[in-house]
Structures are given as structure tokens and as C-alpha cells.
Amino acid sequence: MSQTTVIATQPQEIAGLPRQLAAFPVYRITERAGGATKHTLIRVHIRPAVEPAIEQWQAALNKIPDPTRVWLLRERSRKATSIVNRLKDQTMQLTYQWCLDGLISFEAEPPARLGAEHGRLVQWKLADDVSAYVERDKQDRTLQRKTMHDEARQLTATLAAHPITDLLADPDSHDLSTLGHLLTVGRSLLNPDSTIRQMTNSGPLHRLTRGHQLVHLLARGEQRDYRPDSELARGGQAVVVRATHKVTKVPVAIKRLKARNDDSVARMRREIEATTRFGAHRNIVPVLDASRDGDWFVMPIAEATAKDHATQLRNPDHLRLLIRAIIDGLREPHEAGWIHRDLKPENLLMVNGHWAIADWGIGRRPRGLTSTPGRTHTGSLYGTEGYAAPESSHDAHDVGPQTDIYSIGQIIGAVITGRQPLPNIPLLPDDTRWREIVQAATQFHAARRPATVDELLHLVERVW
Structure with a gap:
């Protein structure tokens, strides 16, 4: 058979x-x-x-x-x-x-x-045709990877001690897409006219850690570049999560909207715009990467907030350092016509050992550059109750540096007394020196306060 x-x-x-x-x-x-x-x-x-x-x-x-x-x-x-x-x-x-x-x-x-x-x-x-295509593609990728490896070695030698060489030195650890992006960034660093080269010279890179420099250099506005982990904070419109940049393995914080609507997207775009423009200053929290649609952005993980350090900040030396950091951080934005409008201890972050201002979401752009006229409604409070200046509830668009100065005065009072400030009531400390500063900064009428942050700084230096 x-x-x-x-x-x-x-x-x-x-x-x-x-x-x-x-x-x-x-x-x-x-x-x-x-x-x-x-x-x-x-x-x-x-x-x-x-x-x-x-x-x-x-x-x-x-x-x-x-x-x-x-x-x-x-x-x-x-x-x-x-x-x-x-x-x-x-x-x-x-x-x-x-x-x-x-x-x-x-x-x-x-x-x-x-x-x-x-x-x-x-x-x-x-199918036979598909299998043949796979084989050809495999051969092409092998040749492509060899060519890219050679270029990576050349860039590693040329760029010498630049942080990106840490990644280019081990091309086998990256897929072709990632390696291609690394090579693109590496080539741009050799071109003095490239945006990346200019960003390296004038942006926040010079004050960032080596890891954050790499995240910023490799930024391309794609959330898939990050692996989310745990939630760090939650606010009315956004949530902040701890994440890891996949290529560099650097931990970062991602702030993203809880829901998309015109107002929330506009405010996050405003925050991205402000921190991108002024983030080269060490007292402004920098943006490392951001969505093209304006619904999320990446920043360094903060070590603490001023609220977390309330006890330590009652030490006059520590408090003066905080006030100086706020003033230094606000100087350039104020000169450019930007007003923060929401200064409070929770928005003052310790980043890489320095106090830095965060959360410009309800900041006011320079006059004439408002994205949507009418978004800031007369009669609506802009800012946080107790820290917001009186004029913020009358016409929050028609405000100036004195509005942020009022908030600084209330922050000083809150830190020293340990109490939450009440709306439109100066929180005056018992210490006569701090009391003089807070009293000057929190006058009900904006015209009676120091006109600029430098005037406030002179007052602080004179009193102390």
C-alpha cells in the first residue's frame, strides 16, 4: 500500500x-x-x-x-x-x-x-512578490545601515565632546529611523546657519544638563518619542506626567491638556510661546519639546515648588534668593510686554538647582499681539485668588508689570506668615523689613506700586 x-x-x-x-x-x-x-x-x-x-x-x-x-x-x-x-x-x-x-x-x-x-x-x-520585496528591502537596509554607520563615526570624530556623540558612538543601538534623525541633527550642528546650530548658541542649551540638552536637540514634536510613567500633578486644564525620552533614557515631565477646546489650546500655545522665547534664562522653566498642535510640551522635572519649600523659605537668605530669581526671570518678559498674571508658590519651580517661573498659560502677550481679542473678559478674575492683583478682576488685559509685582508681595507674605492670602487684602508680615516691602508691592492702586521689577529689587536691597 x-x-x-x-x-x-x-x-x-x-x-x-x-x-x-x-x-x-x-x-x-x-x-x-x-x-x-x-x-x-x-x-x-x-x-x-x-x-x-x-x-x-x-x-x-x-x-x-x-x-x-x-x-x-x-x-x-x-x-x-x-x-x-x-x-x-x-x-x-x-x-x-x-x-x-x-x-x-x-x-x-x-x-x-x-x-x-x-x-x-x-x-x-x-506571497512570492511580497517575499521578494522583503528580501530586497533587507538588502537595501543593510547597505543603508552601513552607510549611516560610516557617517555616524565621522560625525562622532568631528563633533568631539558634543553631547550628541554619546548617541552617535553606538549606532547599533538605534533603529534606522532614529539613527537617521540623529545624523540629521549632527549634520545641522556642523552648519553655522542651521536653526539647531543657532539654538545651541542662543537658546536654553547652555544652561541645561547634558541629558536635557540632548532631549532639546532631538525634539521633533512627536509624543511617541516619550514613554509615559506616573502622574506628577493635575490642574484644571492640564495634567503633568513623568516620562522617559526613549532615545536618551532621560526622565522628563510632559504637560498635556486634559481636553481639547479652543481656549485651553490657545493658553497652552501661549505658554509654549513664552517659555520658548524666554527659556534661555535660568529663571524661566524651559520647553524641551512641544506638539505642533499646541496640546502638550516637555520640560525638565522640577525638584520642588516654592510651596514645598515654605518652611526653608522663611529664612531671609533663602527668601531673598527666591525673590531675586522671580525678578530676574520677569525682567526680559516685562520689557517685551509680557505679563505672567498667575504668579504663586505652585508656579515657582526648582529646576537644576535654580528657582524658575512656570505656567505662562494665562500670561498676557504684548499689546496688539493678542491671539483672540475678547478671550480675556472684563470682570473675570485672571490669576489665583489672593495672589491676583485687584485690577486682574476688572480688566485683566489692561495690566502691566505692577500686576506681577502685587503677586510677588503676596508670595512674600504667604511664605513668612504661613497663611493663604485673601483677595485684595495685603498679607503683611510682622517683620518690619518684609512688611515695608510687601506693603509697597501690594498697594491697591497699581500706580502706587513699584513700576518695574528692578524698582522692587532696589527696595529689597535697600531694606535688607
Whole structure:
């Protein structure tokens, strides 16, 4: 007795298969004594009834989500369990579609009975054209990686001690997309006219840690570059989460909107604009990366807030350092026409050992540059109750540096007394020196306060 396996040369209709797919039955023929034979249907080989054009399967391949597409092209040919474990309940639906698109062919057990659907999936493999494409792509990528490795070595030698050489020195640790981005940044650093080179010379890079410099250099406005971790803080419109920059492994903080609406997006864009413009100063929290749509941005993780350090700040030396940092941070924005409008202990962060001003979301742009006239409503309080100056609730758009100076006075009073300030009531300390400063800064009428932060600084230096 002998047996052989034969695949039908003509497709046959199999119950349960889409009509655009062709099924070729696979028979086991058993020869018995006396010359009799027995035909047993053991499985069906399935492929498209009409061979798709190359444009069709390429388009279909591009529509598959990245992780699944990479897996499919890497596996090439596997037993059914590999695809079932991957696709779960969608296995047959996607198998049919991929076969119809010309990406794969597959084998399945025959129906258990006439008229029933096909049986269990047995195995699958990439179509010959797709497999050849994968092989060519693999060869192209090998050549491309070698070329990129050579350039990475050259840039590492040329850029010498620059932080980016830490990453370029180990090109094998990056995928081609990441390595390509690193090379693009590296080339830009060699071009004195490039935006990145100019940013290196005049932006916040010079005052950042080496890790934060790399995050800032590699910024491209893509949230996929970061792996979120735990929540750090939550406010009315945004949440701040701890995250890790995937390429550099540097921990950062991401501030992102809880919900998108015109006002919240406009305010976050304003915050990004202000911190991008003034972030080169060590007393302004810098933006390391930001969404193009203005719904999230990246900054260093703060070590603490002024509220966290309330006890230590009652020491006059520590408090003077905080006030000096606020004044130094506000000087350039005020000269440019920007007003913060929401200074309070929670918005004063310790970053890399220095106090820095954060959260410019309700800051006022220079006159004439308001994005949407009318967004700041007359009669609405802008700022935090107790810290906001009286004029903030009358016409928060028509304010000046004295509005932020009022808030500084209330911050001093809150730190020294340990009490929360009340609206429009100066929080005067018992200490006569601090009392004189707070009293001057929190006059009800803005015109009676120091006109600039430098006038306030002179007062602090004279009294102390």
C-alpha cells in the first residue's frame, strides 16, 4: 500500500470562503491492494482568485499598523498558531483580507461537513512578490545601515565632546529611523546657519544638563518619542506626567491638556510661546519639546515648588534668593510686554538647582499681539485668588508689570506668615523689613506700586 499527496490544479468553491479567493484542495491518495485508490481531502490551499497588481498589495501593506506590519514581514511563513496568537478573534477576517490583497496565501482544514464553513487555519506564508520585496528591502537596509554607520563615526570624530556623540558612538543601538534623525541633527550642528546650530548658541542649551540638552536637540514634536510613567500633578486644564525620552533614557515631565477646546489650546500655545522665547534664562522653566498642535510640551522635572519649600523659605537668605530669581526671570518678559498674571508658590519651580517661573498659560502677550481679542473678559478674575492683583478682576488685559509685582508681595507674605492670602487684602508680615516691602508691592492702586521689577529689587536691597 502506498500514498501520495496531490494539490488540485483547478480551484474549487469551498463553503465559507469569499468568492474573490480561490481554494485548491489538497488530497491524500491511498493505493490499496488490487489497485483501488481512496481520495481523502486533508486541507485547502487558498490564494487570490485574481492576482493583485503590485500597487494594490503595496498600498494594503502600508495600511497595516506598524507593529503588525513589521511582525508580518519578519515572520514570512509560520504555522497557524503564530498568527492566531497575534490576531486573536480577528484572525480569519484579516487572513482573508490579506490574502485578497495579495500579501499572503494560507492553508486551512476542509469543512467538517458539506455546506459548513472552512475548518481550522493550518499555516500561512507571504506571497512570492511580497517575499521578494522583503528580501530586497533587507538588502537595501543593510547597505543603508552601513552607510549611516560610516557617517555616524565621522560625525562622532568631528563633533568631539558634543553631547550628541554619546548617541552617535553606538549606532547599533538605534533603529534606522532614529539613527537617521540623529545624523540629521549632527549634520545641522556642523552648519553655522542651521536653526539647531543657532539654538545651541542662543537658546536654553547652555544652561541645561547634558541629558536635557540632548532631549532639546532631538525634539521633533512627536509624543511617541516619550514613554509615559506616573502622574506628577493635575490642574484644571492640564495634567503633568513623568516620562522617559526613549532615545536618551532621560526622565522628563510632559504637560498635556486634559481636553481639547479652543481656549485651553490657545493658553497652552501661549505658554509654549513664552517659555520658548524666554527659556534661555535660568529663571524661566524651559520647553524641551512641544506638539505642533499646541496640546502638550516637555520640560525638565522640577525638584520642588516654592510651596514645598515654605518652611526653608522663611529664612531671609533663602527668601531673598527666591525673590531675586522671580525678578530676574520677569525682567526680559516685562520689557517685551509680557505679563505672567498667575504668579504663586505652585508656579515657582526648582529646576537644576535654580528657582524658575512656570505656567505662562494665562500670561498676557504684548499689546496688539493678542491671539483672540475678547478671550480675556472684563470682570473675570485672571490669576489665583489672593495672589491676583485687584485690577486682574476688572480688566485683566489692561495690566502691566505692577500686576506681577502685587503677586510677588503676596508670595512674600504667604511664605513668612504661613497663611493663604485673601483677595485684595495685603498679607503683611510682622517683620518690619518684609512688611515695608510687601506693603509697597501690594498697594491697591497699581500706580502706587513699584513700576518695574528692578524698582522692587532696589527696595529689597535697600531694606535688607
